[in-house]
Amino acid sequence: MSALLLDRLQFAFTIGFHFIFAPLSIGLSVLLVLAERRYYRSGLEVDRHASSFWLKLLVATVAIGVATGVPMEFSFGTNWSSYSRFVGGVFGAPLAIEGLLAFFLESTFIGVLIFGRKRVSKRFYYLSAWLVTIGAHLSAVWILVANSWQQTPAGYEVVDGRAELTSVWSAVINYSTVPRILHTVFAAWVIGAFVVISISAYYILKGKHLQFAHRSLPSAIVVGLVAAVMMPVIGHWSAVIVSTHQPAKLAAMEGLYRSRDGAPLYLLGWVDTGGERVIGPYLPNMLSALADLDPYSEVKGLDAFEGSTPPVQIVFQSWHLMVALGMLFVLVMLIAGWLLWRRRLAYHRWFLWIMVVAVPLPWVATMAGWSTAEVGRQPWVVYNLMRTSQGASPTVTATQVASTLSLFVLIYALLFIAWMWVVTGIVRKGPDKVPVEVPHGAGVALAEAGAGAAAAGAPKEVTS
């Protein structure tokens, strides 16, 4: 294998692995703030244990996120030195800013959350939870600023073979920055919400930690519902920007080989790459309508970008998979929201089981959407400016990359096992138990929900 291919595999593997944990950290941090807010307001022990429980999960996740994030900061220099030399003047700054504004907040105050419960005031502890969450989100913002510049570069000029910044505003808020940030952050919220809902639903089904589960579910369902419903809206915005600024990517997403008026939108399908066509059900004129608000407008096909087209099958399939899953999440969260509102969640065990096992799906959707964006950007590492093949380090050999890639695979496999093991341990142990205490006001709903679960076959003892 060539050094270039190995560089690409190593980057894809290490960033892909990192991206299992980064969005979960963001999503869980939001739900941790909400949990700590409940404790801050109620002062109930059950709420403190709930907050500590979600913190444990967040800490285990952030630990892997941090450990696997460190190599990313340096990977552009180690494996992509030609790319780094070219883009550093624009691309490096957001990485430095990310560290200063985001990583410090997150790492410093998560230290307070882990070690400081007895050392700081309740108010400062709650504030620390907020700062961790803000840090996690700022981190997403700045890395996505850098990524968006790769996708839709702006605010620069090329001087002596290097990109030089000419406008901070245009480079930072380039064409795709804002929808990309919103799309990614909401995806992270969906992941966080699904994890919290899954664990809470599991406890309800098993008749364990009922009070805890019923106090964790509402905020997770609200966060998940808001995020899931926002996704298609922002996704559409993103797709319109792709159609304007990265038309070759859009053509690959829909397998549109030849430019045409009134282009169709496939619901699903298989790209016959030899015959240059897509087999599958489609909505006529819909792609034109969505891209331009005009069902008869022309959409550029892959034939307009000879020699600079991405791998069509991967982009087509990952894009359609993401959309299908996104729609499923809207449906599932609407049902969850309805059942929560009607206070009937605990009666519908089939639905709780669905929520328990559906937990990997938001990751699948996120990875698929991300593949659409990054594979769809190929063959460019900076869109229309630099090809991926021109970006690798000329001095680093295939043997060297092969050896580091093997080590990454080995170490990350062990990390994944360790993380799964720790997380299942945390879930199996559950939150610390407290003597039954039912708060005023919420009592009816809880008693009802608890009774519901009990009626559905759960043991009658009420634990936290």
Add this chain to the structure above:
Amino acid sequence: MSLQWVWFALVGVLLAIYAATGGYDLGIGVLYPFLARSDAEKGVLRQSIGPVWDGNQVWLLVLGGALFGAFPLAYADALSAFYLAVMLILFGLILRAVSLEFHGHGSPVLKEVFDAGIFLGSLLPALLFGVAVGNLVEGIGMRAGRGGPQTTSSGLFSLLTPYTLLVGLAGLAVFLVMGSSWAALKTEGDLQRRSVAARSAMQIVLFVLVVALTALTAVNDIAKEQLSNGLGGPAGWIMLAVLIGGLVYARWGMLKKDDWQAFVGAVVTVAGLAGVGAAGLYPDLIRSDSGDGLAVTVSNAASGHLTLVLMLVVALIAVPVVLAYSIYVNRVFSGRIAPQDLEY
């Protein structure tokens, strides 16, 4: 005084801050199996860096980002030229991070694996950072490239010469001085007494290594020539004074049993070492080992004016804020830790 010079100084400052903060937790990690004699003592050592090591490590990430943004050529050339060494550092940091964070969840066997991970994961970076600096001083293979000079090699063993190994050992020694000084500051009882003894011994080792390094630099034609440019100037003498001042201040603190002063002295020492290296390099960032005058310099590596201004503005606002809340949080966790205080 140009913006490029300011950024060179700022990168130096970031390096010094990382060495001063990350240095003591790396040192704790290397000393960990030797200082602690029981599980409780190990727990104390882990907790002494538990709330802060992650934040300390962010300085390294900021240093990487700042180098990338301000001097992209230096970032790209140094990291690709030191490819395998950098990867070993990164694997070390991964191992360490996970071992520290997951230790509390481990079974007895796993705890031993994590103990080894903390040691090895700290040793690799603590040693290799210095080896990399040694290579910057001695110079590495370079050729003219697109957009500026470019490094030519990426191996590991080519990085290991007697000179670079000695710089690596000196770096390790200063981290050990810092680590033992931190342990002496944060612990009680037998563990504290052992830390005090280690602190004193390690500082003598460091002193010997610095003297040996100076002697070897004097007889090493390449290193001498490389360093003489920068070290001859006032910056070089000031940094040398900082280094010696740090050593003396720390020793004075040790003699009067002032643990806080000994730790501050160790921090000043490492800042002085970083400063001597930076002053010796200026105006080069990476240079050729073959005397052909090729070098990635402050001027040919720097990004454009606007990038440097943007990053400077952000740094001037953010760094004081970060320092303020880091110090505040450090104060929350100040004080010695007894085994019965273990929380995590």
